[in-house]
Amino acid sequence: xxxxxxxxxxxxxxxxxxxxxxxxxxxxxxxxxxxxxxxxxxxxxxxxxxxxxxxxxxxxxxxxxxxxxxxxxxxxxxxxxxxxxxxxxxxxxxxxxxxxxxxxxxxxxxxxxxxxxxxxxxxxxxxxxxxxxxxxxxxxxxxxxxxxxxxxxxxxxxxxxxxxxxxxxxxxxxxxxxxxxxxxxxxxxxxxxxxxxxxxxxxxxxxxxxxxxxxxxxxxxxxxxxxxxxxxxxxxxxxxxxxxxxxxxxxxxxxxxxxxxxxxxxxxxxxxxxxxxxxxxxxxxxxxxxxxxxxxxxxxxxxxxxxxxxxxxxxxxxxxxxxxxxxxxxxxxxxxxxxxxxxxxxxxxxxxxxxxxxxxx
Amino acid sequence: xxxxxxxxxxxxxxxxxxxxxxxxxxxxxxxxxxxxxxxxxxxxxxxxxxxxxxxxxxxxxxxxxxxxxxxxxxxxxxxx
Numbered sequence: 168x169x170x171x172x173x174x175x176x177x178x179x180x181x182x183x184x185x186x187x188x189x190x191x192x193x194x195x196x197x198x199x200x201x202x203x204x205x206x207x208x209x210x211x212x213x214x215x216x217x218x219x220x221x222x223x224x225x226x227x228x229x230x231x232x233x234x235x236x237x238x239x240x241x242x243x244x245x246x247x248x249x250x251x252x253x254x255x256x257x258x259x260x261x262x263x264x265x266x267x268x269x270x271x272x273x274x275x276x277x278x279x280x281x282x283x284x285x286x287x288x289x290x291x292x293x294x295x296x297x298x299x300x301x302x303x304x305x306x307x308x309x310x311x312x313x314x315x316x317x318x319x320x321x322x323x324x325x326x327x328x329x330x331x332x333x334x335x336x337x338x339x340x341x342x343x344x345x346x347x348x349x350x351x352x353x354x355x356x357x358x359x360x361x362x363x364x365x366x367x368x369x370x371x372x373x374x375x376x377x378x379x380x381x382x383x384x385x386x387x388x389x390x391x392x393x394x395x396x397x398x399x400x401x402x403x404x405x406x407x408x409x410x411x412x413x414x415x416x417x418x419x420x421x422x423x424x425x426x427x428x429x430x431x432x433x434x435x436x437x438x439x440x441x442x443x444x445x446x447x448x449x450x451x452x453x454x455x456x457x458x459x460x461x462x463x464x465x466x467x468x469x470x471x472x473x474x475x476x477x478x479x480x481x482x483x484x485x486x487x488x489x490x491x492x493x494x495x496x497x498x499x500x501x502x503x504x505x506x507x508x509x510x511x512x513x514x515x516x517x518x519x520x521x522x523x524x525x526x527x528x
Numbered sequence: 529x530x531x532x533x534x535x536x537x538x539x540x541x542x543x544x545x546x547x548x549x550x551x552x553x554x555x556x557x558x559x560x561x562x563x564x565x566x567x568x569x570x571x572x573x574x575x576x577x578x579x580x581x582x583x584x585x586x587x588x589x590x591x592x593x594x595x596x597x598x599x600x601x602x603x604x605x606x607x608x
Contacts, residue, residue: 259587264594448588452595464605465598471608472594 192250193479196257199237199486200478203230227390227397227481231354234485243486254483258383259445261476265401266452267461267469274453277399280526281373281406284518288377289410291514292318296507303503308334308427311418312342313500317507319415320408320443321346321381327411327441331419333428344493345504350384351488353508357388360516361396369528370519372396376403377515380508383484386477397477405446412441 207226214221237243243251293314300310312334316325322343329339357379361371372389375396379385382404389400416437422428431437456466493501522528581589597603 256583256587256590259584260591260594263588263591267595444582444584444588445591448591452591455595461595461599468598468603468606469595471606472598472603474608475606 188246189250189253192247193253194250195247196251196254196479196482196486199233199482200226200230202233203227203481204478225391226478227387228354230478230481231387231485234482235351235488236485238486238489239491251483251486254383254480254487257476257479257483258386259443259448261473261480262382262386262401262405262445263448263452264469264473264476265398266449267456267466267473268398269402269453269456271454271457274402274450277369277373277402278406280522280528281376281403284373284377284515284522285403285406285410287518288407288511288515289318289414292507292511293414295510295514296503299503299507303499305500305503306338308332308422309338309341309500310503311422312338313345313504313507315414315418316342316346317380317504317511319411320404321350321384323382323408323443324411324415328415328418331415331428331431331437331441332422341497341500342504345500346380347384347488348490348493348501349504349508350379350381351490352505353379353512354384354388354391354484357512358391361392366519367523367528368393368395369399370523372399373403373522373528374516374519376400376405377407377519378508378512379404382408383480387481387484390477390481405443405449408443409446411443412438415441 204226206229207224210221211223213219296314296317297310300307300313305313311332312325312328315328316322318324325339325342325346328334329336353375357371357375361374366374371392372395375388375392376385376399379388379400385400385404386397390397416431416434419428419431419437423430452469455461456469461469519528594603
């Protein structure tokens, strides 16, 4: 009796301990994100009160900068790590809730343009990265991982592909480090280029969603430009994410045909397994808003919840970007990644400019 | 009924298996430690999957629950 009564108690304690270990890190994300928001408001308030003209630095950049400063100057205590790693969970929940800010018509119009551009971007990126990998004599599977990471969706795509093509842990670490380092660079360079070229919010958002690899960085790069650009960047990036299964399946079949990976038995199950479900969640919320399931105030509340979720994500982007660790991964994959990214950024910029000329984004 | 020799073999097998698992776990851990920026994210994604659903699905469920709370009026106004 005593044992059976004690068992549920200990299970409950385990569940509580399991959830509790995320709390310190999530609180740290919230504190950093909120500090970024307060900094933006305070500086703007001070400038206004003293009639100063200073450029508006968005909370996104403050949150990332504070996170970067912490991650690269002190060793983050282990107690915070599980919670910090939840930033991807907040990103995905935020994307689903962002669906509230799109009516289905917007999704179809911008999503349709995105699909056309994504197909061109993916084909171009895969070819470019494969050629560069061969040119720099990278290991073939590392080249595949870099190509998938830069063509589709950064870290998630590399993790999805790693198992499917039976790549080494070391190769995936190289590819992930290169993609993350380049994402951090994009956060600084993309808004500068966008402003220099006087890009519209829609055009810039589409460009960052197409060219920046990791979803968190693409969202941040868009939001750094403007709220609307952030929204469009997420839509374009989500369209890219939706193709992950097809690209990884293609590579899995290729490596299996060479006897260097397991054969894919059920292609339908494979595609569903790799498909990012938050894309469906985003579409469902967008559909519900379009058929007026939520009133105007509720839509505003959902949009704000999405912004809070992204706030935690941006703090996490800064906190997990550790340049010291990235530099340990070696310079060659980084050079290949950087060259590839510059070419892809140029290619996608050309595509967006052409789309803008045709469809007036 | 009691067969000590067989028990001993089973126990030996069990410990050999446990040692192998421990070795595998140590190797996996050392691999994870080589990519510190990803290890925690991998662990969380794996744990989420262990509960029968992927991290993606948990994020969707959380977002839908929040949307439901907003719809039924439990979450009335969230300021930004």
